[in-house]
Each structure stands twice: as C-alpha cells, then as structure tokens.
Amino acid sequence: MSGIRRMAQLAAEMGFYLVGLTFDSQVPSEARLEPIEAFEGRGLETVSRVDLRPKHRNELLRSLREVRSSFDVVAVECRTRQVATVAFRDRRVDLVFFPPDRPKSMLGVSTPRSMRRLFEFNVADLLGSDLGIGLDLRRASDLVSYVQRRHLPIVISSGATNWWTMRAPKDMAAVVSVMGLEAEQAIDSVSRTPLSLARRSLEKRDPSYVSEGIRIVRSKA
Amino acid sequence: MRRQSRRYLAVRVVSDVAPARERLFQDIEDSLRRLFGEHGVLKASLRLIAYDIERMIAIVRCSDSWVERLRATLALMTRSDRRQLALFIIRSAGTVEALTRSLSIRDCSKK
Numbered sequence A: 001m002s003g004i005r006r007m008a009q010l011a012a013e014m015g016f017y018l019v020g021l022t023f024d025s026q027v028p029s030e031a032r033l034e035p036i037e038a039f040e041g042r043g044l045e046t047v048s049r050v051d052l053r054p055k056h057r058n059e060l061l062r063s064l065r066e067v068r069s070s071f072d073v074v075a076v077e078c079r080t081r082q083v084a085t086v087a088f089r090d091r092r093v094d095l096v097f098f099p100p101d102r103p104k105s106m107l108g109v110s111t112p113r114s115m116r117r118l119f120e121f122n123v124a125d126l127l128g129s130d131l132g133i134g135l136d137l138r139r140a141s142d143l144v145s146y147v148q149r150r151h152l153p154i155v156i157s158s159g160a161t162n163w164w165t166m167r168a169p170k171d172m173a174a175v176v177s178v179m180g181l182e183a184e185q186a187i188d189s190v191s192r193t194p195l196s197l198a199r200r201s202l203e204k205r206d207p208s209y210v211s212e213g214i215r216i217v218r219s220k221a
Numbered sequence B: 001m002r003r004q005s006r007r008y009l010a011v012r013v014v015s016d017v018a019p020a021r022e023r024l025f026q027d028i029e030d031s032l033r034r035l036f037g038e039h040g041v042l043k044a045s046l047r048l049i050a051y052d053i054e055r056m057i058a059i060v061r062c063s064d065s066w067v068e069r070l071r072a073t074l075a076l077m078t079r080s081d082r083r084q085l086a087l088f089i090i091r092s093a094g095t096v097e098a099l100t101r102s103l104s105i106r107d108c109s110k111k
Helices: A003-013 A033-040 A057-070 A081-089 A104-110 A135-149 A169-178 A183-188 A192-203 B021-044 B064-075 B096-103
Strands: A018-023 A045-052 A073-077 A095-097 A118-122 A154-157 A209-211 B006-014 B047-052 B057-063 B086-093
Touching (some): A018 A033, A033 A045, A045 A057, A057 A073, A057 A081, A073 A192, A118 A135, A154 A169, A154 A192, A169 A183, A169 B064, A169 B086, A183 A192, B006 B064, B006 B096, B021 B047, B021 B057, B021 B064, B057 B096, B064 B086
Parallel strands (some): A045 A073, A073 A095
Antiparallel strands (some): B006 B086, B047 B057
C-alpha cells in the first residue's frame, strides 16, 4: 500500500472527519488530485494547505499574492519578528506557527499584541527523538503556557509526514493537556477551532463568495 | 481502604511488524517513566491485560486518573522493538469484560 493510501486509511481509523493536506506551493493542482482522492475515497473531507517559510516581510507578501487563491489554507512559519508581525495581522494568512528550534525568549517579542490569526502547534515536532523529552518538550511546554496565558486561539495538528507520525485527535489533545493547556481548550484546538477554519476556507470555493461577509445573492439577469 | 478505580483501554498498534508482548509493555512503561518519572509509573498502575497480535490491538489497564497522561505517553511513542510504530486508543471501558466484548479481542500472545 502506498504511503498516502496508508495515511488515508489510518486517518479514517483514527476518527478524523476532515484533514488538511499540505502541498508545496510549486505543485500543480493536477498533481494534488491523487492524494486528495485517496483521502476522499475513505470518506474524509480535505482542504489543501500550503506552508510558507519566508525569510523576510517582502518575501511573505510576494508569496501570499502568488498562492492565496490556489490553496484553501495558508500557514506561515515565523522565523523573524518582521515576518511574525505581518503574518499575525494579514487577512490572507490562516495559521501561524513557529519553527521547533525557536528560542523561548523570542516568543513574546514575535507575537504582536493584537493577534487575529490562529496559532498552530505540531505534535510531530515532539516526535523527532524517540520520545520528545528534554529540550523539545520544554520548548513546547513553554509555548503552551504562553498561549494559555495570553488566551490565544490555538490549533493542534499532527504535522505528520508519514504514517508513524500520525496521531489521533484525542491523543494530540492529551499531549497539550499534559503540558498545561486546559482540557476543554485542548479538545477545542483539535475539533471546533480547526473545523471552523476549514469551513471558512471551503466557503471560499463557493462561486457566490466574494469576500468575508459578502456573497452574491442574485446575479444580474 | 477504598479500591483504586481503574480504566481499561484498547490500544491500536500500527506497525509493519507486530512488536512482542513483553517488548511492547516494556517500551510503554519506559516512555511513561521518561515522561512522568518512577513515581508516575507507580501511580499509573499500568498493566498489559491482553494483546491480539493478529489484529494488533492491546488492552492496557491504568489508574482512572492517569488515562489522559497515558494517552499522551502513547502519542509520543514512535518506536517499539526497534521498529517504527504509532499507538492510539480506540476505546476505553471501566471493565475488561465490557472492552473485550465490544472488540471481541483474542489474547493471541498467550498461546
């Protein structure tokens, strides 16, 4: 069984309802069909996603112009404060995340006071070593307590690139719950919050959609 | 003294080759130890009740108050018996009878 098909089977078994499939921004839409069909064949809804890793502000703005219309969800990795400031405020960005090697002290500096985007935490970042003990776990724990302290909206993703890094939604919630996130918020971060994000993105596929809160009710006859 | 409340969990083992019963339990316990320490292992009262190698489903018992922490431990495991694997809980119940009945588990590892 191919890797994608195995992941699709496992996702269905784990009780997923909707999955976000990350593609490289250069991948043409025809090439995205096979993995999408593999997941939809298992009865799962899919949203296409792209992860942008810009080095500076201008690169982010250029990439957003290029990819926004081709993907349902746009996530941005914030390596610098400049990038974070734009990513957290730009309406075209859906998710923001920090690279796993981000030092704790930079967190408060990078996140603007008025944050409107969803913050993402990947469980796969903890699976690099045999068990995410030590620095990785400490960093993740700091991240979670920061999110908790500032009441930031958070999405927990598996960040899986293969079948053995896939994790069930409740298990991912348990990981962040153990790190100090309130149980209810942890469950929301794997269910309600990502689902509402996906629903909003899927709405944009509708031909009547114009902009947030604006849709065509009746076309000109 | 009141008996400690326990919970039984059906754990799906996803791997190319099923790990041996003893090895799997040892690895789960080691992960729990690394995450919560020796005291955690003691408090969790972990025990492998049954293991259906054919269906790759294990039944694990733990203290009622340790279910979430065990979930996290299993989620952070990526290896057992020197092979890549993923573990996730498919069902939980208050008695082992209720759990085995719902899954119709056969303990193949004891044969």
